[in-house]
Amino acid sequence: MSMNRPAAATLAAALCLLTAACGSSSDGTASGGTTEAAGSTSGYPVTLDNCGRKLTFDKAPERVVVMNGASVAEVSTLLALGLEDRIVANQQSYGRSEVPGRAAAIKELPTGGITLNGAGDIPREAMLGLRPDLVLSVTSYGFEQKNGFATREQLQQVGANSYISPQGCDDDPSKMTVADSYQLLRDMGKIFHVGDRAEKLIAESEKNIAAVTGKAETDKPPKVMVLFASPSGKTDFSLVFAQGIVNDILARAGGANAFEDTAETLFANVSKEKAATTDVDALVVIDAGGTDASAYAKKLLKEFPQWPAAKNNTYVTLSDSMYLGPSNDLAVKKIAEVLRPAAG
Numbered sequence: 001m002s003m004n005r006p007a008a009a010t011l012a013a014a015l016c017l018l019t020a021a022c023g024s025s026s027d028g029t030a031s032g033g034t035t036e037a038a039g040s041t042s043g044y045p046v047t048l049d050n051c052g053r054k055l056t057f058d059k060a061p062e063r064v065v066v067m068n069g070a071s072v073a074e075v076s077t078l079l080a081l082g083l084e085d086r087i088v089a090n091q092q093s094y095g096r097s098e099v100p101g102r103a104a105a106i107k108e109l110p111t112g113g114i115t116l117n118g119a120g121d122i123p124r125e126a127m128l129g130l131r132p133d134l135v136l137s138v139t140s141y142g143f144e145q146k147n148g149f150a151t152r153e154q155l156q157q158v159g160a161n162s163y164i165s166p167q168g169c170d171d172d173p174s175k176m177t178v179a180d181s182y183q184l185l186r187d188m189g190k191i192f193h194v195g196d197r198a199e200k201l202i203a204e205s206e207k208n209i210a211a212v213t214g215k216a217e218t219d220k221p222p223k224v225m226v227l228f229a230s231p232s233g234k235t236d237f238s239l240v241f242a243q244g245i246v247n248d249i250l251a252r253a254g255g256a257n258a259f260e261d262t263a264e265t266l267f268a269n270v271s272k273e274k275a276a277t278t279d280v281d282a283l284v285v286i287d288a289g290g291t292d293a294s295a296y297a298k299k300l301l302k303e304f305p306q307w308p309a310a311k312n313n314t315y316v317t318l319s320d321s322m323y324l325g326p327s328n329d330l331a332v333k334k335i336a337e338v339l340r341p342a343a344g
Contacts, residue, residue: 139168
């Protein structure tokens with residue numbers, strides 16, 4: 001997931017996101033292999049455009065650093081493609097996942113022994129000391145000098161390419177869709193010359209989503225509230241999703257965001273009065289680290305008995321599959337199962 005920087009700061013404790021396991025399908029089925037031998041130049045050079053920069057790779061990167069950025073998309077994509085052996089330092093974590101084994105897999109990745117800076121990520125000197133040949137950041141924020149990070153120019157000077165994930169050029173995830181998850185897979189597939197694996201993951205995801213979407217179509221989609229479980233357990237509507245990839249996921253599951261019109265940014269600050277007077281047909285509560293999403297969902301349904309969701313006990317708890325990354329089809333399926341049981 002990515003989010004605007006103030007929201008990321010607010011959720012810093014709760015949003016250290018994701019893990020992953022190598023796979024040939026979005027549910028984490030093992031691919032049974034790793035990338036071609038390190039240093040192989042077969043199929044190179046490859047080039048791609050990234051946020052106005054032309055990136056050229058003469059061989060597959062061997063020393064990859066994954067910045068935090070309140071995201072799990074980059075590390076989960078690498079691991080889903082079987083590229084865990086290329087990661088020398090990873091700062092992304094979450095601790096739970098819809099994909100079995102991801103939480104355990106990410107714990108095994110090296111962190112580089114880095115002490116993060118005040119911005120919650122890898123400081124410039126530590127980054128350069130890792131001797132990376134590729135650095136991944138969810139947004140341009142991760143390469144801003146004013147935040148104490150190595151710039152893309154500084155990394156280039158020491159022979160390292162840098163990559164910003166889809167919709168991250170302007171640090172604005174409000175327009176993000178599932179297609180951006182596929183673009184991230186394709187870009188990593190191209191960079192590491194494992195495009196066949198990327199396309200297999202994408203095809204499997206598209207097949208899974210199509211199977212659900214065909215059963216979930218309706219003239220009046222149920223209205224869904226998507227929010228994080230409150231770490232304190234108290235009712236908190238200050239970060240209700242209004243835009244971004246969650247809306248695309250909801251649409252594919254046969255639903256619609258009940259608060260899409262509340263804000264043009266990723267999150268809306270919804271008053272309790274607004275929440276109380278909105279017909280919420282279902283809840284999607286995102287399980288952030290250290291929270292009990294199920295207990296929080298039940299608390300909200302009890303507090304707002306007028307919601308159709310409360311009357312029908314309609315909610316689902318999710319974690320990493322709701323964000324940019326290789327497992328959006330799992331979120332679509334799980335949401336569809338509660339919105340339209342026949343769609344599951």
